Structure formats: structure tokens, C-alpha cells
Amino acid sequence: METSENYRLSEPLIGSNIEHEINPHDANKPVDDLEEIKSVRQFFKYAAAENNTLWCLAGPAIITSIAQYSLGAITQVFAGHLTTLELDAVSTENMVIAGLAFGIMLGMGSALETLCGQAFGAKQLYMLGVYMQRSWIILAIMCLCLLPIYIFATPILLFFRQDREIAVLAGKFALYMIPQLFAYAMNFPIEKFLQAQSKVMAMAVVSVAGLVFHVGFSWLLIVQFKMGLIGAAIALNTSWWLIVLCKFTYIALGYCPGAWSGFSWLAFRDLGSFARLSIGSAIMLCLEFWFYMFLIVLVGNLADAQIAVAAVSICTNLFGWQIMIFFGMNAAISVRISNELGARRPRAAKFAIIVVLMNSVSIGVFFFTLILSLRDVYGVPFTNNPEVVRTISSLAVVFAFSLLLNSIQPVLSGVAVGAGWQWLVAYINMGCYYLFGIPVGYIIAFPLNLGVQGMWGGMLSGVGLQTIILIFITLRTNWKTEANEANSRIQKWGGSLKNDMENVTSNRDNAA
Structure with a gap:
């Protein structure tokens, strides 16, 4: 079978700067796809090539995810060596208030994974920059809507029957962290813009540099200058904005030719159609983020809430680090799927899914084994309280299964x-997490009196149900149909940008 040089599996679109677009007259013309695999040897040959492609994307994306997540996690580590109350306050703000905002901002920004990824695969680079600016506008508006949650964090936490001391201090810390909210709004569209073009190594370098800066700055303000939670807030806000400004500088200096041509008034066009996909993305991801936020809130209603919240917060902190690895895999497979569908290569898209699942399950088994082996000591670096360490140890089994199951989801x-498929998955998440998982966890924890282990185990059943449904949908999907619909999806959710850009080009030519 003759293979196109631009679309060979072992030579994907990574790093290419193709600036022309598919001829509209060829919209229904099939593009060379991955040939049918007829032997085990051929499977492993293509799997090795796809694995190399995957890790070229996933490796830097994982580093970026871990580094950015570690900003908040490192702050929790420093707070854990102040007092248990301050650890609880920072953990509650980080997991509940900032976690709420993080989920919404990341979710709405993730609309660009679909649009920018498929536009890049279709070689319509000029769309990417305006898509990113549209996302900035929508996310900035959402920040203003979220401000009351930060301002009234204490009464909100008290409404959910959180410990008063924790709620008051967490509310105070939330006010300090408002600048971080607006950094989220800038960061995630930039991130998805770069990911779609496989500019992932630049993101990794900036994020790691930001993390190194954050560790040093946090130590200086919290340990040396004894500034407590104020110092923690200054360090965390500064680090996030430093990362945002460095990424934007990289783009503005011309390292994304064809995709970024400066600010444009076209960003204000068709915001409604663009917002619909952004809202679907936000609902899908927020329902996942809020699921673990609810775990913290419900645990706060147990007896001896301070110990229980501290233990679960430390476990979810560790869980978050592991999840960041799979968010890197998430970003990589999203880029692979959107690029291949945009280029109308359904077999290559399906094969990429098989390879990434093989990788993620292997990593999940490793973490499962590691936590069970270190069950008595893995909480020690995070707290000086022996009672909290014992509670963390009692959660080892359910925590290990969480890590295993969340390697796939x-x-x-x-x-x-x-x-x-953002809206479809949003409905699935609502049913599995909130209509099934949380009620089961609540029944096991309270009426059956099994405490925090019962709560987490019951909620984990919701994750299991959601994973089974997503596997079924993925297996039943007709990827040829998805590839054919990719171009129409860009037009539907992208609005009239193409016509606008053609008009701008025509006007320039006429003026010349």
C-alpha cells in the first residue's frame, strides 16, 4: 500500500510547520491510512513506532503536568511542617476552592484540544491563534463569575459543615490566592495551543524552571522569613504567573509560525458557538475534579475531622501526582486522536488508543504495587503527626486500587x-460519579459506619462504572465516521473564522 510521506505512522505530525490546508475539493477523498495489521510481528513493529510517537508527546506533557501540580503540592508540604490546622487550611483551599477553579479553567481550556488538534491535523494553522484568544476571553469572563467563591469561601465551607477553624483559615488563604485564578485562565489555552502543535518540550522546560523557582521562593518566604500562609500565597501566585508569562513569550517570539500572527479582533467573533464546546469540556472535566473535592468535604463530616481531612488530603495529594502522569498520557492521546482524525486517518487513531492503554495499565500496576509495599511509610514526608500517619496507612488498599483504576480513566x-465527545462524557460522569458513586460512598461511610475507608471505597465504585462505560463506547466507535466528521466539527464549533481569514487575506491582496 502506498503511504503518504506526511502521514506515515513512524513520521507523525510532530514538530511539522505545514502552513497549507487541505483542498476543499478533496474533502471526501480518502487519505492514506495505517495499513491493516495481519501478524503479531507487524503489530509490534507498528506498536514500537507509535510508542515512540506517543512518548515524544507524553514525556514532556507528563513533566509539565507534574511540575504544575507540584506547585500546590509543594506548598502543602511546607504548610504541613507549620501546624496541622494550617495544613488542613491549605489542603482545603487547594483541593476545594482552587480545585473547583482549576477544574473549570482546565475543562474550558480543553475545548482547544479538539479544535486546535483537528485544525492542525487538517493543516489549517491560521485557526489556532484566534482559537486561543477566544478561549482567553471566555475564561476571563468565567474568572469573574468564580470570584464570589473565593471571596465567600469561609461561609461556603461552613455551609457544607466543615470544621470552623479550618473553614476560617482556608477562607483567608483563598482571598490571597485570587491572582492564581486569573493565571489559570491564561495558562490552559496557551497549553492546549502548544500541545496541538506538539510544542511540548518548551512547555516542560518552562514548567520545571517554574517549579524550581517555587521551591526556592517558598523556602525563602516560609522557612527563612517566617511569613506563614502569606508567604505561601505570594510564592504560589508568583510561580504561576511566571510560568504563564514565559510560555506566552515563547509564542510571541515567533516559535509558532503560521499559528500565531498577533492579537486579532476576530477573537470576538462567534464566541457563542465556541463557548458551547468550552462549557461541554468544562462540565466533563469538572465532574471528575469535583468528585474528589466532594471526598474532602464529606470526610470533613466524620468524627475527628482534622485527622481525617489531613489523611485524605495527603493521599489525594499523592494521587494528584500520579494522575498528572496520566494527564500527560491524556494530552498525548488527545493530540494523536485529534491530529489523526483531522488528517482523516481512522485506523491510525484506533491503533494509537491501543498503544496508550498498554502503557497506562503497566504504569498503574507499578504504582499499585508501590503503595502496598510502602503502606506504613508513604505518609511520613507530609506530616509530623503519628496519628495522621496511621490513618494514611489504613487507607493503603483503597488508595492503591484508586491509582490502578485511574491509570485507564x-x-x-x-x-x-x-x-x-465532551457532552456525552459529561452525562456519563454525572450518572456514574454523582448518582451512583457518592451515594454508595455515603451509605458505606455513615449508616454502615465504615468511616473514611468506606467513603473512598464507595466512591471508587463510581470511577469503576465510568471506566467500563468508556471502554465499551471506545470499542463500539466507528472511527471512519469520526474521521469524516472531524472537518465538519471544526466548522461547527470553530465558527466563521475561515471565511473571516480569507476576507482579511483578500483585502490585503487588493490593497497591495
Whole structure:
């Protein structure tokens, strides 16, 4: 079978700067696809090539995710060596208030994974920059809507029957963290813009540099200058904005030719159609983020709430680090799926899913084994309180199964984002997490009196149900149909940008 040089599996679109677009007259013309695999040897040959492609994307994306997540996690580590109350306050703000905002901002920004990824695969680079600016506008408006949550964090936490001391101090810390909210709004569209073009190494370098800066700055303000939570807030806000400004500088200096041509008034066109996909993306991801936020809130209603909240916060902190690895895999498979569907290569898209699942399950088994082996000591670096360490140890089994199960779920969500199924997955998440998982966890924890282990275990059943449904949908998907619909999806959710750009080009030519 003759293979196109631009679309060979072992030579994907990574790093290419193709600036022309598919001829509209060829819209229904099939593009060379991955040939049918007829032997085990051939499977492993293509798997090795796809694995190399995957890790070229996933490796830097994982580093970026871990580094950015570690900003908040490192702050929790420093707070944990102040007092248990301050650890609880920072953890509650980080997991509940900032977690709420993080989920919404990341979710709405993830609309660009579908649009920018498929536009890049279709070689319509000129769309990417305006898409990113539209996302900035929508996310900035959402920040203003979220401000009351930060301002009234204490009464909100008290409404959910949180410990008063924790609620008051967490509310105070939330006020300090308002600048971080607006950094989220800038960061995630930039991130998805770069990911779609496989500019992932630049993101990794900036994020790691920001993390190194954050560790040093936090130590200086919290340990040396004894500034407590104020110092923690200054360090965290500064680090996030430093990362945002460095990424934007990289783009503005011309390292994304064809995709960024400066600010444009076209960003204000068709915001409604663009916002619909952004809202679907936000609902899909927020329902996942809020699920673990609810775990913190419900645990706060147990007896001896301070110990329980501290233990679960430390576990979810560690869980977040592991999840960031799979968010990197999520980003990689989203780019692979959206690029291949945009280029109308359904077999290559399907094969990429198989390879990424093989990788993610292997990593999940490793973490599962690691936590069970270190069950008595893995909480020690995070707290000086022996009672909290014992509670963390008692959660080892349910925590290990969470790590194993969540090695698959984020990858399947990445497939959904790459294919543009955000609204479908949002409905699935609502049913599995909130109509099934949380009620089961609540019944086991309270009426059956099994405490925090019962709560987490019951909620984990919701994750399991969601994973099974996503696997079923992925297996039943007709990827040829998805590839054919990718171009119409860009037009539907992208609005009239193409016509606008053609008009701008025509006017320039006439003026010349």
C-alpha cells in the first residue's frame, strides 16, 4: 500500500510547520491510512513506532503536568511542617476552592484540544491563534463569575459543615490566592495551543524552571522569613504567573509560525458557538475534579475531622501526582486522536488508543504495587503527626486500587476530548460519579459506619462504572465516521473564522 510521506505512522505530525490546508475539493477523498495489521510481528513493529510517537508527546506533557501540580503540592508540604490546622487550611483551599477553579479553567481550556488538534491535523494553522484568544476571553469572563467563591469561601465551607477553624483559615488563604485564578485562565489555552502543535518540550522546560523557582521562593518566604500562609500565597501566585508569562513569550517570539500572527479582533467573533464546546469540556472535566473535592468535604463530616481531612488530603495529594502522569498520557492521546482524525486517518487513531492503554495499565500496576509495599511509610514526608500517619496507612488498599483504576480513566477521557465527545462524557460522569458513586460512598461511610475507608471505597465504585462505560463506547466507535466528521466539527464549533481569514487575506491582496 502506498503511504503518504506526511502521514506515515513512524513520521507523525510532530514538530511539522505545514502552513497549507487541505483542498476543499478533496474533502471526501480518502487519505492514506495505517495499513491493516495481519501478524503479531507487524503489530509490534507498528506498536514500537507509535510508542515512540506517543512518548515524544507524553514525556514532556507528563513533566509539565507534574511540575504544575507540584506547585500546590509543594506548598502543602511546607504548610504541613507549620501546624496541622494550617495544613488542613491549605489542603482545603487547594483541593476545594482552587480545585473547583482549576477544574473549570482546565475543562474550558480543553475545548482547544479538539479544535486546535483537528485544525492542525487538517493543516489549517491560521485557526489556532484566534482559537486561543477566544478561549482567553471566555475564561476571563468565567474568572469573574468564580470570584464570589473565593471571596465567600469561609461561609461556603461552613455551609457544607466543615470544621470552623479550618473553614476560617482556608477562607483567608483563598482571598490571597485570587491572582492564581486569573493565571489559570491564561495558562490552559496557551497549553492546549502548544500541545496541538506538539510544542511540548518548551512547555516542560518552562514548567520545571517554574517549579524550581517555587521551591526556592517558598523556602525563602516560609522557612527563612517566617511569613506563614502569606508567604505561601505570594510564592504560589508568583510561580504561576511566571510560568504563564514565559510560555506566552515563547509564542510571541515567533516559535509558532503560521499559528500565531498577533492579537486579532476576530477573537470576538462567534464566541457563542465556541463557548458551547468550552462549557461541554468544562462540565466533563469538572465532574471528575469535583468528585474528589466532594471526598474532602464529606470526610470533613466524620468524627475527628482534622485527622481525617489531613489523611485524605495527603493521599489525594499523592494521587494528584500520579494522575498528572496520566494527564500527560491524556494530552498525548488527545493530540494523536485529534491530529489523526483531522488528517482523516481512522485506523491510525484506533491503533494509537491501543498503544496508550498498554502503557497506562503497566504504569498503574507499578504504582499499585508501590503503595502496598510502602503502606506504613508513604505518609511520613507530609506530616509530623503519628496519628495522621496511621490513618494514611489504613487507607493503603483503597488508595492503591484508586491509582490502578485511574491509570485507564484519564486516557479514555483524552480519547473523548480528541474525538469531540465532551457532552456525552459529561452525562456519563454525572450518572456514574454523582448518582451512583457518592451515594454508595455515603451509605458505606455513615449508616454502615465504615468511616473514611468506606467513603473512598464507595466512591471508587463510581470511577469503576465510568471506566467500563468508556471502554465499551471506545470499542463500539466507528472511527471512519469520526474521521469524516472531524472537518465538519471544526466548522461547527470553530465558527466563521475561515471565511473571516480569507476576507482579511483578500483585502490585503487588493490593497497591495
